[in-house]
Amino acid sequence: MIPTTGDTAATWLHTERFAGTSATERRTAEQRLHHIRDCVLDGARIIPTDHVVDLGAGTGLLTLAALTRVGPHGYVTAVDQSGPALRSIRPSPGGGTLRCVVADAAKLPIPDATAHAVVTRSVLIYLEDLAGTIREAARILKPGGRLSVFEPLNNRRHHDAELTGITAAEIQAINAAAAQATPAARTMTAFDAHVLIGHAADAGFQVHPITTDIVTTTMYTPDAVDTHLNRRPHPGAPTPLETVITALGEPFARRYRQAWHDAVERKPITYTTPVLYLTATARTH
Template sequence: MDSDNLMWRAAMLRSEAVESRPAPGWAAGTSPVDQRRAQVECARILDDAGIRPGDHVVNLGDETALLTLEALRRVGSSGSVSTVTPVVPPIRQARPIPDGGTARWIGTDPSILDIPSASAQVVVGSGVFAYWSPLRGLMTEAARVLQVGGRLSICEPLHAERHMDIGWQGISRSEVHFVHAAVANSIPALRAAHLFSERGIVLSGQLVGLDAGLPRFDSVTTDLRDADSVKAYLLRPVTPGGLSTEAMMRKVIRDQSLISRYEHALFLGAEQSGVRITERVMHLTAVRRVLSP
């Protein structure tokens, strides 16, 4: 590991007392609808987790800092939140609020938790497990840091059940399928996401001592009805911290005219009858049990 990486890791592993709330622009690049949806999703994850004052919460990834900020409020001044993310946490640009807990940032990926075993009461995550392969490695680390009786609460997208309702114009169905397949198979995280299922995550949790209840499902819709909404959709990252849809297409598809026709068809569809994208998300909670010797 070079000296720059060592300095970065040392900076990320420091602990600080933080009392914060989001500043304007905390979710720059996302639409107001996406921001509101993220806030609702965050509240549900933390409600399901049953966080109590004084808890130590481990947050696996947090692009917008919403989970970290709200968890800090809920654990109170006697609690703490360890956020694991390889990117600079946006919480550093937040404004102070009273009675927040102590925050710790760990600059690694979520499968390498520099956190003592059985030291956390809660592990939370949003859109992390779906992109991880092999899934059992991430589940093993989540189970390791939880105390017996500790709780896992996550929300994950089901990419295989994503549906786009649009009357495609100027591009064939086979070409649309090619574009979607090229993006879906472009990086390991997306390939994992398209294989991700509720059955797989429940079984992987059981193998490492996490007993899950029945998953709950929601349908999330995105309506593209004008040029601005299409632009926002094309500029939205395909995976957490990854490239945008537009950048990903230009990276993996050589035929630039095909990309242009695909994007033009989206703009036409949005302006004429609207484009509706439906995605299913899964909410899952689990409890850490004692493993048999």
């Protein structure tokens, strides 16, 4: 049994992030995650025997593949503030050694200059202390070690639904409620590529040109819309419909949901999320 009780990150990663999706939608989402995982690990240039640190490892998306890459004489330190998430990681035989560390990414109980690579996916956007976390990555990396990061720029995420009858003021009220809903909503708004590059440069990294990409997801049916409106976008967050109820009440939420249904009946609705990959090299002197 997966130990998720009382832990928002573990619960979201195990049961909420794909809640309500069809088998096809889930397969597409998992394929996309695997592509991102492979890009992050390629960016870290991991070789057998390496020590890799996965910051905010969650249930082990990067960790499990990194264990295969470092081989039986390497090891991976999976760091997360969620013990239940880390305890659910199940490595396959034949790979490296797994060490799980429950810690804040900005205060790593890992000695200086002991990691060949630090990797992270979809974690930095949530951090209160982004600068401190990047400094910790620099501290634990050996000279010439690699930092490899993927983050979605959720503050620039948008959709093309034409919501007939919903006013700009109502959309503004919903967006304001979403921005207040969780601490993560605030850190996501503050996060962008320039902030991250600045912190990496300040920590002494040589930052390589960043790669950006666009991730799109398209909804074709009212069922898909309902799944979207009732799924938590990130750990501990209210669902979009809960946010709408908070902002403007239940009667409005019924009208809002109907507007989404009408929109998807007229044409598919696409969400577009800009994302970034950053790699950087730790100072060599």
